[in-house]
Amino acid sequence: MSDDLVTFGESMLRLSPPGNERLETTGELAVHAAGAESNTAIAAERLGAKASWLSKLPDTSPGRRIANGIRQHDITTDVVWAEEGRPGAYYLEHAGKPRGTNVVYDRADSEFSTAAAEEFNLDRVRNATAFYTTGITPALSEQMRETTVNMLSVARNAGTMVAFDVNYRRKLWEPEAARNTITRLFPAIDVLVIAAKDAEAVLDYDGEPTQLAHHLASEYEFRTVVVTRGAHGAVAIHDNVVHEQEAFETDTHDPIGSGDAFTGAFLARRLSGDDVGRALKYATATAALKRTIPGDVATVSKSEVDAIVADRTEDISR
Numbered sequence: 001m002s003d004d005l006v007t008f009g010e011s012m013l014r015l016s017p018p019g020n021e022r023l024e025t026t027g028e029l030a031v032h033a034a035g036a037e038s039n040t041a042i043a044a045e046r047l048g049a050k051a052s053w054l055s056k057l058p059d060t061s062p063g064r065r066i067a068n069g070i071r072q073h074d075i076t077t078d079v080v081w082a083e084e085g086r087p088g089a090y091y092l093e094h095a096g097k098p099r100g101t102n103v104v105y106d107r108a109d110s111e112f113s114t115a116a117a118e119e120f121n122l123d124r125v126r127n128a129t130a131f132y133t134t135g136i137t138p139a140l141s142e143q144m145r146e147t148t149v150n151m152l153s154v155a156r157n158a159g160t161m162v163a164f165d166v167n168y169r170r171k172l173w174e175p176e177a178a179r180n181t182i183t184r185l186f187p188a189i190d191v192l193v194i195a196a197k198d199a200e201a202v203l204d205y206d207g208e209p210t211q212l213a214h215h216l217a218s219e220y221e222f223r224t225v226v227v228t229r230g231a232h233g234a235v236a237i238h239d240n241v242v243h244e245q246e247a248f249e250t251d252t253h254d255p256i257g258s259g260d261a262f263t264g265a266f267l268a269r270r271l272s273g274d275d276v277g278r279a280l281k282y283a284t285a286t287a288a289l290k291r292t293i294p295g296d297v298a299t300v301s302k303s304e305v306d307a308i309v310a311d312r313t314e315d316i317s318r
C-alpha cells in the first residue's frame with residue numbers, strides 16, 4: 001500500500017540536560033531521536049495519515065538508537081544503512097527568559113549529509129500522495145543541496161504533491177545562502193509552510209502575514225501557503241482564499257518540535273480531505289499539545305487533538 005506522506009531528512013540524537021540545567025555542568029543527558037522530517041511524519045501518522053520517513057544512518061549503535069526512537073511511533077522508517085560513519089547530534093539546553101533555549105549542533109559530515117538521491121527508495125516517493133522535506137535538508141552540505149533538488153524533481157515528475165517548510169536555521173547557514181538555495185526550490189513546491197520570522201530572516205519580508213501569504217502565493221504560484229506566527233496563530237491562503245487561526249492556550253514544557261507537529265497535523269488533515277481552515281485548526285491545536293510534551297515528538301492521539309479543537313478539554317480527566 002502506498003503512503004499518504006513520505007518525508008525526507010536527517011534525524012539526530014538529541015541530548016538534553018534535565019530541567020534547566022547547564023550543559024557545562026550536567027551529569028545527565030536525556031536522549032531522544034529528533035529531526036524535523038521524522039517529527040513531521042510522526043505527527044502526520046498520529047493525526048491519521050499513513051506516513052514514512054526516508055533517511056540514511058550509520059549502522060552503529062547510535063544510528064540504530066535514532067531509528068528505534070522513530071520506529072516506536074509506528075511510522076515506516078525506510079533507512080539506507082551505511083557500514084560506518086557518524087549520525088548527527090544536537091545538544092539542547094532548555095531555559096526561559098532571559099537565557100533562552102539554546103541548540104548546539106554536532107552534525108557536520110554526518111552520514112546523511114553525504115547521500116545522493118539515487119541511494120533512496122525513490123519509488124516510495126513516486127507512489128506517495130505527498131512528499132515533504134524542509135530547508136534544513138539543503139542546509140546540511142553541498143551534496144544535500146543537489147540531493148534535495150533531485151528528490152523534489154522525482155516527486156514533481158511523478159505527480160506527487162510537494163510540501164516544504166522553510167525551517168531556517170541560522171546556525172547552519174547564512175540568510176543569503178538560504179535565500180538563494182530555497183527560492184530555487186520554490187518552483188517545485190505546491191504547499192509552502194513558512195514561519196513569519198523566517199520570511200523576515202531569509203526573504204527580507206517584514207510585512208503583515210496575510211500579505212506575505214498573498215505575495216508568496218502569487219509570486220511563486222504555490223497552491224497553498226501557510227504562515228506560522230507562534231503565539232499569534234497562523235494564516236493560510238489556498239486558491240486565493242485566506243484562512244486565519246488563533247493559537248490555543250498552552251502551558252509550555254518543551255517548545256521544540258511544535259512547528260513540526262503543526263505541519264504534520266496540517267498535512268495529515270489535508271490528505272484526509274479536510275478543508276484548509278479545519279486543517280489549520282488541527283495544526284494549531286496539535287502544536288499547542290506538543291508544547292506540553294518533552295522531546296521533539298508530538299506523542300499525541302487524534303482524539304486528544306479532537307478535544308482541543310472542539311473545546312472539550314479538562315484540567316484533570318478522571
Ligand SMILES: O=C(O)C(=O)C[C@H](O)[C@H](O)COP(=O)(O)O
Nearest residue numbers: 035036136255256257258259260
Ligand atoms: O534538524 C534540526 O535542525 C532541527 O532543528 C530539528 C528540530 O529539533 C526540529 O525541527 C524542531 O523544530 P520546531 O518544530 O520548529 O521546534
